[in-house]
Amino acid sequence: MRLYTAARAPNPRRVDMFLAEKGVRDIERELVDLNAGEHKQDGFLARNPLARVPVLELDDGRFLAESRAICSFLESLYPEPNLMGHDGEERAFIEMADRQIELYLFAGIANCIRHTHSAWRRLNNRSSRNTALRRGGSSGRLRAGSMATSPHTPMRRVSGLPSPTSPPTAPSNSRA
Numbered sequence: 001m002r003l004y005t006a007a008r009a010p011n012p013r014r015v016d017m018f019l020a021e022k023g024v025r026d027i028e029r030e031l032v033d034l035n036a037g038e039h040k041q042d043g044f045l046a047r048n049p050l051a052r053v054p055v056l057e058l059d060d061g062r063f064l065a066e067s068r069a070i071c072s073f074l075e076s077l078y079p080e081p082n083l084m085g086h087d088g089e090e091r092a093f094i095e096m097a098d099r100q101i102e103l104y105l106f107a108g109i110a111n112c113i114r115h116t117h118s119a120w121r122r123l124n125n126r127s128s129r130n131t132a133l134r135r136g137g138s139s140g141r142l143r144a145g146s147m148a149t150s151p152h153t154p155m156r157r158v159s160g161l162p163s164p165t166s167p168p169t170a171p172s173n174s175r176a
């Protein structure tokens with residue numbers, strides 16, 4: 001396995017902290033220089049078309065992105081000490097805390113820094129990630145496992161559901 005990571009970046013740090021708690025020290029690491037835009041070059045985009053670290057390269061050659069997913073995978077390889085819950089109930093409460101912190105705290109701080117700090121202006125303006133998404137990833141095509149939607153993924157109607165643009169219909173027991 002090889003972990004693509006970056007110095008000082010908070011998401012890779014989540015994985016580093018997880019590994020430290022587990023006492024796992026023998027995973028090979030490759031530093032990606034975000035300031036130099038290495039994550040937006042074809043070599044890295046082939047590993048994660050979303051141009052984000054961390055990414056874990058598995059022994060079978062697949063690439064696993066998303067810090068939470070990487071931690072779940074590592075938990076399955078190194079179950080002790082248990083960090084993700086012993087049973088379904090414990091796992092659910094840990095996942096709740098994880099999502100609340102990520103969605104309602106961390107994402108806000110990250111977006112604030114990304115859109116106000118001058119160092120990010122240069123990185124945000126680099127278009128190679130969008131280019132990669134438009135052409136379906138530098139390795140060819142985005143796979144279902146690599147992302148759910150992107151600005152370039154058209155939304156598809158699910159048959160049987162009302163169109164989002166049609167006016168709401170009154171419930172059948174309503175007198176209106």
Ligand SMILES: N[C@@H](CCC(=O)N[C@@H](CS)C(=O)NCC(=O)O)C(=O)O
Nearest residue numbers: 009010011051052053054066067068
């Ligand atoms: N949801 C992803 C977020 C990954 C992420 O945003 N990583 C940052 C570093 S902390 C990154 O690669 N940023 C590069 C960029 O946005 O251009 C995860 O949990 O791994």
